[in-house]
Amino acid sequence: MERDRVTILVVTPDKRGVRSLNIRTFHIRALFFVLTGFMLVSLVSFVASYKLYKKAKRKNEVMGYLVNQIGTLSQALSSNLFLEDQLNERLGDIEQKLIEMQKLLRKKGIKKELSIGGEFIPADRLSSSYFDILEKDIDKLMDTIKTVPIGKPLSGKINSGFGYRKDPINSRLAFHSGVDIDAYWGQPVIVTADGVVRHAGWYKGYGKTIIVEHKNGYETLYGHLSSLNVKEGQYVKSGDVIGFAGSTGRSTGPHLHYEILKNNQNVDPARYLSLR
Known part of the structure; x- marks a missing residue:
């Protein structure tokens, strides 16, 4: 023990x-x-x-990283949403300009849908600079439509073309400096481009006549009117009603005599009556 x-x-x-x-x-x-x-x-x-x-x-480190990533993504998303709103607004402005252009063309007697084409650009690649270029091109086209005498001053059939013809009064060969467009008495006549009224009154054999000066050396003449809707020195915009068709002056019946001059030289108006 x-x-x-x-x-x-x-x-x-x-x-x-x-x-x-x-x-x-x-x-x-x-x-x-x-x-x-x-x-x-x-x-x-x-x-x-x-x-x-x-x-x-x-886990805390991972959570911290995830929180930072979420914050970064949230900022990026907010930025992208802001950019998307801006681009949608720009697109709306461009669409409105195209609608105005279409209306002006129809007012000038040109019934043509505006053609659209070009490189395919996905939505996520669109940028403000792309819209800047597109809007600039549209503005140039709109300026051309407004300042160049494109389209018809009224709706009607061309009875007599530009160039030599047999005179309707004396049947002698003579040079016709414009085109005669069939019209009814009092039919509204529009100006085909922006400009300033140089003459509004009686003019040679054309009776009551309006002459409008435009940019780039263009000038248009509207003859045989029944009445005038503008006065000399007045600024007119493309599509404005400047007078009404008639048969004043040396005329055989209601119609519009329409001329286009380029640098003081008469040119064939038929080349400007439609878009090709």
Whole structure:
């Protein structure tokens, strides 16, 4: 039995006596295993806690990264939506200009749908610069339609063309400086381009006549009118009603005598009556 015990001698600080403490080896072994087990449990718990800490830290880093990415994407989306609104607005402006152009062409007697074509450009590649170029081209075309005498001054059949013909009054060969367009009495006559009225009144054998000066050396003449709707010096816009058809002057019946001059030289109006 003595072998199963361990005696521990304890000496008091004042050395007055010695005390002995008998502990069974079983209890020492048990205490050793308890302490060892406690240390193992503590070590496992520490390792597990450290892993959880690292995992949580990684999650926080990932969450932070995702939040930043979401913020960046949100800003990009807002920017793209703003750009899309701008492009839609520009597209609306261009569409409105095309509608105005179509209306003006129809007013000038040109019934032609505007042709559209060109390179295919996906919506995500559209930019403000592309619309700048497109709008600039449309503005140039609109300016041409407004300032060049394109179209008919009134709706009607051409009774007599440009060039030499037999005179309708004396049947002699003579040069016809314009075209005669069939009309009914009082039919509205429009000006075919923007310009300034140079003459509004009686003019030679053309009776009541209006002469309009345009840009780029163009001039138009509207003869045999029944009445005038403008006066000299007045600025007129393409499509404005400037007078009404009649048969004043040297004429055999209601019609419009229409001339186009380029740099003071008469040109064939038939070349300008429609778009080819």
